[in-house]
Amino acid sequence: MSQPPGSDTASFGFRDVPKEQRQGLVNEVFSSVAERYDLMNDLMSGGLHRLWKGDLIAWLAPPKGERPFRLLDVAGGTGDVAIRYARRSGDGATAVICDISPEMLEVGQRKVNDAGLATRIELVEGNAEALPFADRSFDAYTIAFGIRNVTNIDRALAEAFRVLKTGGRFMCLEFSEVQVPILDRIYDFHSFEVIPRLGKLAAGAAEPYQYLVESIRKFPKQEAFATMIRDAGFERVTYRNLTGGVAAIHSGWKI
Numbered sequence: 001m002s003q004p005p006g007s008d009t010a011s012f013g014f015r016d017v018p019k020e021q022r023q024g025l026v027n028e029v030f031s032s033v034a035e036r037y038d039l040m041n042d043l044m045s046g047g048l049h050r051l052w053k054g055d056l057i058a059w060l061a062p063p064k065g066e067r068p069f070r071l072l073d074v075a076g077g078t079g080d081v082a083i084r085y086a087r088r089s090g091d092g093a094t095a096v097i098c099d100i101s102p103e104m105l106e107v108g109q110r111k112v113n114d115a116g117l118a119t120r121i122e123l124v125e126g127n128a129e130a131l132p133f134a135d136r137s138f139d140a141y142t143i144a145f146g147i148r149n150v151t152n153i154d155r156a157l158a159e160a161f162r163v164l165k166t167g168g169r170f171m172c173l174e175f176s177e178v179q180v181p182i183l184d185r186i187y188d189f190h191s192f193e194v195i196p197r198l199g200k201l202a203a204g205a206a207e208p209y210q211y212l213v214e215s216i217r218k219f220p221k222q223e224a225f226a227t228m229i230r231d232a233g234f235e236r237v238t239y240r241n242l243t244g245g246v247a248a249i250h251s252g253w254k255i
Helices: 019-045 048-060 080-088 102-114 153-163 183-203 207-218 222-231
Strands: 009-012 015-018 069-074 093-099 121-125 138-144 164-175 235-242 247-253
Touching: 009 019, 009 207, 015 019, 019 048, 019 102, 019 183, 019 207, 048 080, 048 138, 048 164, 048 235, 048 247, 069 080, 069 153, 080 093, 080 102, 080 121, 080 138, 093 102, 102 121, 138 153, 153 164, 153 222, 164 222, 183 207, 222 235, 222 247
Parallel strands: 069 093, 069 138, 093 121, 138 164
Antiparallel strands: 009 015, 164 247, 235 247
């Protein structure tokens, strides 16, 4: 979780670093894992991230048919969420993927092209804390497994509110706090003992995976994050736990 306002440091996993250095360190992580990002999510979630992303789009319920509907998927580099959205929605539904990592966007562009969706999904390089889009540009905003990598979460939420139209919806899928006894201990063992080793075997480096596991533990728990979303101006804020709280989807509306 980012530090309190006025702090000069921010958490990078379990260590604090100067706030101005954090984004560069995060960028290095994703630059190094971009080609293996989908594999990384498989390792971290046991493959469940694919089902969770399906749950995210099902709850969003994008319109079918020709009605125009525009989604902004932030930190969506490899295109998983946007591609699912485009396949589930009608031809009038388009998406913009915005990611700060050019390496992730390169992978995403290939996947979008391979899916035959280049006319409906655009990819743009940009920072979640200062989105390169006009006010009230989008009908929905999604961010999946990305917001915990943002240095100033409150700024990212304010930007989400700004770019959404009135009546627009914010949705966030993120790893969260396990709320089932015994499962929490199994998950901790998998996170700290298994994932870094698998990362080293699969990608040749354990460090990026160690950071990503630690960043989950530093991210606000379900109720605390819901409060942050409300503080950003969203209403009708709610969340759903997935797999006992291993992940959660948060939803809020700009009314």
